Amino acid sequence: MTTTANKAIICYDNLLASSKLLSIAATSQQAGYSVQNCYDWQTTSYWSPTPSVGYHYFTATFTSPVTADYLAIYKHNLGDVGGTFYLEYSLDSGSTWQLATTTITSAINNELKINLFNAVTATHWRVVFNLYTATPFYIGVVMFGRKLPLYRGMVGGFVVPRHGRKNEIINQTTEGGQFVGRIKVSKGARSNITFKTVPQMWVRDYWEAFVLHAEMLPFLFSWNHEFYPQDACFCVTDGEIPSLAINENRFHDISLPVMCLLSGIT
16 A cells, blocks of 8 residues: 555544444443544534443444554543543454453543554444543544555655644733733644655545545544654644646645644643
């Protein structure tokens, strides 16, 4: 497919939103906070199980085997609650379970955690949270599926999303013009996913499917996941998606403007 040396990935394939999903069942859910809320592509709706110490999970069953190599969570209060999470799969219709990921800890609320693992194919999957306190737990985004490694890394001039924060700052003053504070209206961050000299076949095989998704739905982007996983962000495209011209060397140069929500920021 591509080399892995560039470390840049996009995660948009979420099996929880797949047409192959047959059923999904949670151990519990509070009124108004159903498990469906954590895979509806929204960051303002949440699954919240009945508050208690211990294991809370949901099981997803598919009509035929599906493959995953990443698990991601975002928009949660796991830092306050305390606990770990992981992804399991079953090859015997749920009788026994095996770990797909390691056990993962998030000490910061709203931290975007993307865990990569060797690809596994199964019909039964389970996302598990082991909570250390009875503080009400909520989570807005859970994703697992196949990642998209980008063909090349980001070019020179690329703005790391965390360095592209966009905030509206409003100065407040008295009638006499004295400064009495400021208001910050967060508008997330902006960047541009840019990589060059990409073969036409790669674009047809991998990028086109992603663009069809990104025209309407969010995705995750990590520009250098091996060395800076904390820079991963939750993205939507920023305006019209640019056309892809063929350059003088018969390759594509890809440029995709994005708006981002940053990891660990409310």
